[in-house]
Amino acid sequence: MRDGMVEVMARVISQKGTCAAGHQVGDEFSIGETTPSGMCSWAFHALFPFAEVLKYGGSFPWEDDPGKATIACPDPGTPVVFELRRSSASQGQQKHGG
Ligand SMILES: [Zn+2]
Numbered sequence: 001m002r003d004g005m006v007e008v009m010a011r012v013i014s015q016k017g018t019c020a021a022g023h024q025v026g027d028e029f030s031i032g033e034t035t036p037s038g039m040c041s042w043a044f045h046a047l048f049p050f051a052e053v054l055k056y057g058g059s060f061p062w063e064d065d066p067g068k069a070t071i072a073c074p075d076p077g078t079p080v081v082f083e084l085r086r087s088s089a090s091q092g093q094q095k096h097g098g
Contacts, residue, residue: 012081015078047069
């Protein structure tokens with residue numbers, strides 16, 4: 001299952017207040033076969049279903065980019081917003097549009 005594996009990168013694009021997990025803008029996590037070490041568990045719980053959709057080729061009609069999803073951690077006091085991006089972990093497995 002390693003060859004051609006698609007991974008999803010989660011990057012923090014906005015953070016307000018004091019996030020208990022210490023996330024800051026620019027932090028990046030890879031969501032592949034295992035859970036990303038150090039990611040807020042609430043944030044992971046929120047974004048995991050969206051990451052799986054991207055991983056298996058799905059997209060969201062409200063996003064300009066079909067390989068992207070923007071998801072916020074549900075903690076209302078310290079909102080952290082993640083941008084998820086689909087990326088191919090190996091070369092030569094890119095799908096071409098059409
Ligand atoms: Zn959080």
